[in-house]
Amino acid sequence: MSALTIAHTNFTVFDLEKSLTFYTEALGFQIVRRHEAPDGSFVLVYLGDGTGGHQLELTWLKDRKEPYNLGDNEIHLAVTTDDYAGWHNRHKKMGLNLWENEAMGIYFVADPDGYWIEVVPEKMMD
Structure with missing residues (x-):
């Protein structure tokens, strides 16, 4: 049996454009692909570091009205x-x-x- 490969990590974000600016400008990540739900209820943006491999998926949900509570944020x-x-x-x-x-x-x-x-x-x- 072959090994599992880590594909991506997901962060759900409140303000997608603000997050994209952070990850592209502060960390130098590039947008690899983007998927928007046909009904506009969510957007997924996958970011990479240019080496292939592991990606960061940012999820934005249309109906979210306030920032997420990350608790103790040990992630x-x-x-x-x-x-x-x-x-x-x-x-x-x-x-x-x-x-x-x-x-x-x-x-x-x-x-x-x-x-x-x-x-x-x-x-x-x-």
């Missing part, structure tokens, strides 16, 4: 980079909400809905 998406300092400086200059763990050499940046994105130096993943 996060992790990304790696070989230019940790460059991305860290970019996110600071953008005025994004950062939580830094200098002892571990990582930081988290919050998206518009409050989901945390963990930024990890590539060398830590070796």
Whole structure:
């Protein structure tokens, strides 16, 4: 039997355009595909990092009237980079909400809905 392959992670978002701006401008992700329900009740947008593989699916629901309650928000998406300092400086200059763990050499940046994105130096993943 062949192994299962992770296809995507889903975040349900309140303001799709605001979220798309964050993921494309702050993280450099690209829109891979978009699906809109014929009745307009939902939109799915799949984002990728340009390497193929795992994608982030953003789901927007038309009838949602208030932001999502993420509870204790222990959910996060992790990304790696070989230019940790460059991305860290970019996110600071953008005025994004950062939580830094200098002892571990990582930081988290919050998206518009409050989901945390963990930024990890590539060398830590070796």
